[in-house]
Amino acid sequence: MEDKLNSSDTEILMKEISVCEEALEILKQGKDGEHVEDILGEMGLSFDEALQFYRDKKENLEKYIRSDPQKNLKTIF
Secondary structure, eight states: OOOOOOHHHHHHHHHHHHHHHHHHHHHHGGGGSOOHHHHHHHTTOOHHHHHHHHHHHHHHHHHHHHSOTTSOGGGGO
16 A cells, blocks of 8 residues: 555645635734734634634544545545
8 A cells, every 4th residue: 555645635635735824824914903803704704613614624634644545535625
C-alpha cells in the first residue's frame, strides 16, 4: 500500500486550505475596529458556526491522515 495522495485528493486538500486562508484574511481585516462577529455576519455566519466549521474541517483532515491513504478524500468532506 502506498502512502501517497492521488492528484484528486491533493486538489481537494488545496481547495480546503485555500478556503481557510481566505477566511483568515477576512478575519485579519477586523483588527482596525471591525469586530469579528460583524465580518462573519456579512458572510452569514455566527462566531459559533464559524468555529464549528473549522473544528469539523480539522477533525475531518485528522481522520483522513490516520485512515487508509487509498480512501477517497471526497467521502469525508
